[in-house]
Amino acid sequence: MSNVEEQELKDRLSLIESMISEGRRTTESWGWTFVLWGVAYYIAIALSAFGPSAIAWPVTMIAASVLTGVIGSRISARQPETTTGRAMAAIWIGMGISLFILMVCLGMTGRLDLRISVAIIGAMLGASNAISSIILGWKMQFACAVVWWAAMVAALFTTENIAGIIFLVAIFFCQIVFGIYGMIAESRRNKARAAAQGAFHG
Amino acid sequence: MADLPELNPVIHGKLRLALLSLLSSVEEAEFTWLRSKTASTDGNLGAQLLKLEEAGYVAVEKKFVQRKPQTLYRMTESGREALTEYVQAIKQLLGSAINA
Numbered sequence: 001m002s003n004v005e006e007q008e009l010k011d012r013l014s015l016i017e018s019m020i021s022e023g024r025r026t027t028e029s030w031g032w033t034f035v036l037w038g039v040a041y042y043i044a045i046a047l048s049a050f051g052p053s054a055i056a057w058p059v060t061m062i063a064a065s066v067l068t069g070v071i072g073s074r075i076s077a078r079q080p081e082t083t084t085g086r087a088m089a090a091i092w093i094g095m096g097i098s099l100f101i102l103m104v105c106l107g108m109t110g111r112l113d114l115r116i117s118v119a120i121i122g123a124m125l126g127a128s129n130a131i132s133s134i135i136l137g138w139k140m141q142f143a144c145a146v147v148w149w150a151a152m153v154a155a156l157f158t159t160e161n162i163a164g165i166i167f168l169v170a171i172f173f174c175q176i177v178f179g180i181y182g183m184i185a186e187s188r189r190n191k192a193r194a195a196a197q198g199a200f201h202g
Numbered sequence: 203m204a205d206l207p208e209l210n211p212v213i214h215g216k217l218r219l220a221l222l223s224l225l226s227s228v229e230e231a232e233f234t235w236l237r238s239k240t241a242s243t244d245g246n247l248g249a250q251l252l253k254l255e256e257a258g259y260v261a262v263e264k265k266f267v268q269r270k271p272q273t274l275y276r277m278t279e280s281g282r283e284a285l286t287e288y289v290q291a292i293k294q295l296l297g298s299a300i301n302a
Contacts, residue, residue, distance in 0.1 A: 009292050016223045023227030080228035080235055
């Protein structure tokens with residue numbers, strides 16, 4: 001076998017590898033969901049403080065879920081479904097439903113306490129961020145998990161007012177800042193990928 | 203000395219190999235997504251996908267989503283086997299080149 005033929009076979013193997021990893025990467029656009037949910041948390045907090053407090057959280061969370069579904073289906077309408085994408089959706093949908101049912105039941109039974117609420121939300125979001133960061137290999141997301149776990153612990157050892165401030169700060173860093181960082185990183189990665197891509201011929 | 207394997211000519215084409223590799227990593231993919239990933243023209247892409255379909259390596263499904271036509275491609279079991287055999291054949295050929 002000549003060197004040219006050998007090189008061609010090696011090129012074929014690297015083409016297979018690059019295309020497989022390209023296919024697996026397709027659904028990794030999550031930054032916007034963090035920003036959307038961060039804004040939703042702030043709206044719910046503002047509504048519960050200045051408006052109809054009993055229905056503020058359930059209504060805002062349902063609205064945010066519907067909005068996520070609508071925007072997500074539009075973004076992914078022309079994207080193929082991957083196992084990674086389904087795993088991500090499973091984690092966040094499962095966590096969201098659990099958290100929603102728990103918080104509604106705590107509210108209905110009069111057991112809702114701000115410190116306990118922040119601790120529960122911190123634990124759930126910490127676990128979900130940690131799991132998805134390990135699956136996606138995204139170290140920055142694990143930092144978000146650590147911040148949520150720290151907020152969970154801090155909320156239980158402080159007053160209600162400080163627990164509220166801890167919650168606002170955690171939302172800002174783990175949802176808004178991390179979401180914007182994610183969107184910028186995804187945009188840069190997509191541009192770099194588009195620039196590196198060449199056409200294939202039969 | 204063992205006989206060297208022959209490379210499957212249906213898969214060996216660069217675009218067809220890229221398409222089959224892409225489809226191996228997803229459950230199903232739309233024509234426009236495959237076109238964007240391979241940066242190929244509609245005509246060339248359609249022709250290469252037809253060859254893969256005729257070989258039984260991909261299955262096609264046409265449907266309407268929100269009144270817009272969608273053509274979805276999915277890798278078949280024989281397509282997966284053919285790609286695996288192709289990779290093994292390349293490795294064997296490269297191995298024999300190193301040992302020669």
